[in-house]
Structure formats: structure tokens, C-alpha cells
Amino acid sequence: MLKEKFRYLFLFFVGLLIAAACKTIEPHTLPSMDPIPAVFLQQSDSSSLADISWREFFNDPNLIELIEYGLENNLDLLAALERIDIANARFRVRNGLRYPTMDAIVRYRSGDIRPNLLNGTVNGDRNVINRVENNFVGFQSTWEIDLWGKLRDQKEAAFQQVLATEKGKQLVVTNLVADIATLYYDLLGMDIELATISRNIEFQEMALELIRIQKAAGRATELAVQQFAAQLLSTRSLLYEKQQEIVETENHLNYLLGRFPTEIPRAESLMQIKLPFVAEVGVPSDMLLRRPDIQIAEHELRAAEYNVEAARKAFLPSFSLTPYIGLNDRSIPAAFQFPGAISVGLLGGITQPLFAQNRIRAGYQEASAGSRIAVFAYQEAILNGYREVMNKLQRIENLRNVYSLRDEETAVLLNAVSTANELYRGGYATYLEVITAQSRVLEAELGMTNTRRQMFFTVVDLYRALGGGWE
Known part of the structure; x- marks a missing residue:
């Protein structure tokens, strides 16, 4: 009889402790999010660009070889693999707490x-x-x-962190592939610009020699000679600046590849490479969910929710x-x-903690705030992904139109240079008109090259924005 009374008294005491603990737990609410728009730019649904492997997406064997080398030796990627090992070790520690x-x-x-x-x-x-x-x-x-499941929640939170670090590795891979491709296309564009500048230097040297002959014959002034010479010096300075840009870009690319500076093998010309395939885009939710940064935010959100539950159950005996x-x-x-x-x-x-309520409550409030921050980070990742895709899609279309107009402009200005030279020889144009025509055609050729390079950059950025490149 005494044992029976003691048992009932013990259960009554435990019930009081649980009831007191539950009263101290504040409700946990999470902010809501607006629904994602149905489609991008009202385009029809089709396969996602991100579903294409990077080996199929990029059609240059030199670039593919560089990416393969970078995926094996990039230091950030190697560090990401170590972070996965750290997360796995923490998970094993959390999981071991559930057992004797x-x-x-x-x-x-x-x-x-x-x-x-x-x-x-x-x-x-x-x-x-x-x-x-x-x-x-x-x-x-x-x-x-683990009567209340507190240790299980802590284990699940650690497991979600493992998944987040694995997605973090995918994010590093996606960014690495895109950065290598961007620098590679940048080098090809600089090669064209360097050739364009060198070609214009030859034309300007011929023009300077012609104006000197005309000055000796009394058909031109010293001022004209000085103007042509100044133009030639300016163009030569552009040549050295472009050479320095090429060196720095090559060094940056070698840095991403995890090796010391060396020559980068590449195609003959950017004009000979086809623009990577751009497919129609489908439902944005299907594509955005492929982005590693959104998947990271999703796993961190789930981990935060499990941490909140574990902190809530810390009030219980x-x-x-x-x-x-x-x-x-x-x-x-x-x-x-x-x-x-x-x-x-x-x-x-x-x-049952009696004199640690403030500490436990503070831990619960911290976990709740961390959960709300994770929600905001998840919403921000989705909004940012949608914004990036919208920008890149519109930019690709506009750059195509710009490149077409720049191509026509360059052709017109090349004809203008020939016309200005002929008119100058016949005395129907001034040397300033010749100089102006030469300067404008150089700007137009450099602008056209830069536009084509930007088209490659934007397609690569769209591929990255849709979460492609990590498979």
C-alpha cells in the first residue's frame, strides 16, 4: 500500500513538472511567403536548361578540359568537401547521444x-x-x-545540416563551372580585341606615313602629322593595356584551377564558337528548386525548425x-x-530544471529567432533566383538585337574609313574626318566584340541561375 501511494505521488509530481514546463513555452510562429508566379515571361513549359550536363552545354573541348581540371584541384571545392566531413562528424555525435x-x-x-x-x-x-x-x-x-524526442530532433537538425553542406558543395561546383567558362570566354574576347587593336595600329601607321609624304609634298601641315601621330600613340597604349588584361585574366583562371600561372590553351576565335544552347524555360518552381542556394536555405530552414522543437522540449523533465x-x-x-x-x-x-528557466527560455527564443531568420533567408533565395532568371532571359534577347546593330554599324564605319581616305587623297575631306572615321571604326569593332562576349557571359549566368553545372 505504501509503495502504491508513493507511485501515485511520484506520477503526480511528474505531471506537475510537465504542466509547469508547458506553460512556459511560448507559441512559435513563422512568417508567410507570397506564391511564386506561374511562368517566366509567359513562355511555354519545356525542359529546363539546367537539366543539361555542363559537358553537353559547353561545346569547346578546351573549356571542358579546363573545367575538369578545376573540379579536381580547386581549393574552395576541396574545402567544401572537408566541410561535409565536419557536418557528418557532428551528425554522428548528435546521433550517438540517443544511445547508452x-x-x-x-x-x-x-x-x-x-x-x-x-x-x-x-x-x-x-x-x-x-x-x-x-x-x-x-x-x-x-x-x-528520449521520452519527448528532444535528442531525435537534435539528430534531425544535424542531419539537415549535413544535407545543407552537401548542397553547399554543389553550389561551389556550379559557381566554379560558371566562373571558369566566363573567364575563358573573356580571354577569347580579349584575343579578338587585341587583334583588332593591332590591325588598327597597322592602318594608322600607314595613314601616318601617308600624311608625312603629303606634308613633304606641301599638301598637309605639321598639325595634321601631329594629330595622326597622337592617334597612333593612343592606340598603341590600348594594346599594352589589353595585353595586361589578358595576363591578369589568365592568372585568375589559373588560380581557380588551383595551379600556378601558365598559358591557357583556347580556341582560335570567339567568333568560331557557337553560343551555348538556350532552351525554352518552363515553370519557375521546377527550375528554381534545382538551385543549390535555394536547397541550402531549405535544409537550413528544416534544421532550424528541429532546433526549435528541441529547445521547446528542454523545458520538460x-x-x-x-x-x-x-x-x-x-x-x-x-x-x-x-x-x-x-x-x-x-x-x-x-x-527537471527549476533555477535554469531563464537560460532555457533564452535558448528557446534564440532558436525561434533563428528559425524566422531561416525563413527570411529561404524567401530571399527564391526571390533572388527568380530575379536573376528574369534578368538573364531579357538580357539575352536584348543583346542579340544589340549585336545585330553593332555588326551593321561596324560594316558601315569600315566603308566610311575607305571613303574618307579616298576623299582625303582627292582633297575633298580633311585629315580630321579621316582620324574620326578611324577612331569610330575601332570603337565599333571593340564594341561588337564586347557585345558578343556579353552574350556568352549572360548565357552562362542563366545556366548558373537555373542551378545547372553541378551534375
Whole structure:
């Protein structure tokens, strides 16, 4: 009867602790998000550009070889792999907390042990309380019973962090592939610009020689010679500036590849390379979900939610079991006397924090705020992804129109240079008109090259914005 009353009293006490803990938990609410628009630019649904492997997307064997080398040696990517190992180790630690631990214990006490007069004895003259103070050699296990699922929530949060780090590696791969391709196309564009500048230097040297001959014949002035010479010096300075840009771009690309500066093998001309394939885009939710940054934000959001649940359950009491077995006695020799020295026991405990409510509440508030931050980060990732795709799609279309007009402009200005030279020889045009025509055709050719290069950049950025390149 006494045991029955004690059991009911114990359950009543536990119920009071749980009720008190539940009253201290504040409701956890998450902000909502507007729905994603149905389609991009009202275009028809089709396969996503991001579904294409980067080996199929890029049609230049030199670029493919560079990307393969970078995926094996890039330092950021190697660091991302180490971060995955760290997350896996943390997950194993969290998962191990759900299972019992086993410790080997050797306890030695020197000196006399005072007799305990308040308790009886077992096994002859061994006092029950003094057994704890005796010499002990054995094993002890500790197991916290995950009655409320707190440890399980912590394990799930760690697992979501593992998934987030794996997606982080995919994000590094996506950015690495896009950066290597962008620098490669940039180099090809600079090669064309360098050739254009060199060609214009030859034309301007011929024009300067012609004006000097005309000055010697009395048909031109020293001012005209100086103007042509100044134009030639300016163009030559552009040549050295472009050479420096090529060197720096090559070094940057080698840095991404994880190697010291060396010559970058590349195609003959950017004009000979086809623009990477651009497919129709479909439903944005299907494509945006491929982006590694959105997947990272999603896993971090789930991890934050599990952390909130674990922090909520920290208000509830904890239950633990501690079984032990070993040899126990007042002296080391006596401890190895069988079977009398064998000690076996099981301790059970319930722990309810009473004076740590502020600390637990602060932890819960911190987890709740972190969960809301994760929601904002997830929403921001989706909005940013949608914005990037919209910008790139519109930019590709506009750049095509710009390139077409720049091509026509260059052809017209090339004819204008020939016309200006013929008119100048016949005395129907001034040297300033010739200089102006030469300057404008150089600007037009450089502008057309830059526009084509920007078209390649934008297609690569669209491929990256849709989450392509990591497979």
C-alpha cells in the first residue's frame, strides 16, 4: 500500500513538472511567403536548361578540359568537401547521444572509512552507503531516455545540416563551372580585341606615313602629322593595356584551377564558337528548386525548425538510467574476492530544471529567432533566383538585337574609313574626318566584340541561375 501511494505521488509530481514546463513555452510562429508566379515571361513549359550536363552545354573541348581540371584541384571545392566531413562528424555525435554510453571505472580510496550507523548492512558487514565510497573496478552505463524526442530532433537538425553542406558543395561546383567558362570566354574576347587593336595600329601607321609624304609634298601641315601621330600613340597604349588584361585574366583562371600561372590553351576565335544552347524555360518552381542556394536555405530552414522543437522540449523533465556492474570493497585485495565483492545496481533519475528557466527560455527564443531568420533567408533565395532568371532571359534577347546593330554599324564605319581616305587623297575631306572615321571604326569593332562576349557571359549566368553545372 505504501509503495502504491508513493507511485501515485511520484506520477503526480511528474505531471506537475510537465504542466509547469508547458506553460512556459511560448507559441512559435513563422512568417508567410507570397506564391511564386506561374511562368517566366509567359513562355511555354519545356525542359529546363539546367537539366543539361555542363559537358553537353559547353561545346569547346578546351573549356571542358579546363573545367575538369578545376573540379579536381580547386581549393574552395576541396574545402567544401572537408566541410561535409565536419557536418557528418557532428551528425554522428548528435546521433550517438540517443544511445547508452559505457564507461570503464576504477575508483581507489585511501584511508579509513567511517562506519555508517544509520543504515543496515548487506552481505555481512558491508554497509550499503559505504559501498559507494569503497574501491570500485567495473563498468557503468548512462542512458538518457528520449521520452519527448528532444535528442531525435537534435539528430534531425544535424542531419539537415549535413544535407545543407552537401548542397553547399554543389553550389561551389556550379559557381566554379560558371566562373571558369566566363573567364575563358573573356580571354577569347580579349584575343579578338587585341587583334583588332593591332590591325588598327597597322592602318594608322600607314595613314601616318601617308600624311608625312603629303606634308613633304606641301599638301598637309605639321598639325595634321601631329594629330595622326597622337592617334597612333593612343592606340598603341590600348594594346599594352589589353595585353595586361589578358595576363591578369589568365592568372585568375589559373588560380581557380588551383595551379600556378601558365598559358591557357583556347580556341582560335570567339567568333568560331557557337553560343551555348538556350532552351525554352518552363515553370519557375521546377527550375528554381534545382538551385543549390535555394536547397541550402531549405535544409537550413528544416534544421532550424528541429532546433526549435528541441529547445521547446528542454523545458520538460529528463529521464535517465545508470546501470553498473563491478568489484567493490574497502581494500583492493578484498575487491577481487568472488562472488562476495561483485556489485550490481541500477540507478534511475528524473531531472527537471527549476533555477535554469531563464537560460532555457533564452535558448528557446534564440532558436525561434533563428528559425524566422531561416525563413527570411529561404524567401530571399527564391526571390533572388527568380530575379536573376528574369534578368538573364531579357538580357539575352536584348543583346542579340544589340549585336545585330553593332555588326551593321561596324560594316558601315569600315566603308566610311575607305571613303574618307579616298576623299582625303582627292582633297575633298580633311585629315580630321579621316582620324574620326578611324577612331569610330575601332570603337565599333571593340564594341561588337564586347557585345558578343556579353552574350556568352549572360548565357552562362542563366545556366548558373537555373542551378545547372553541378551534375
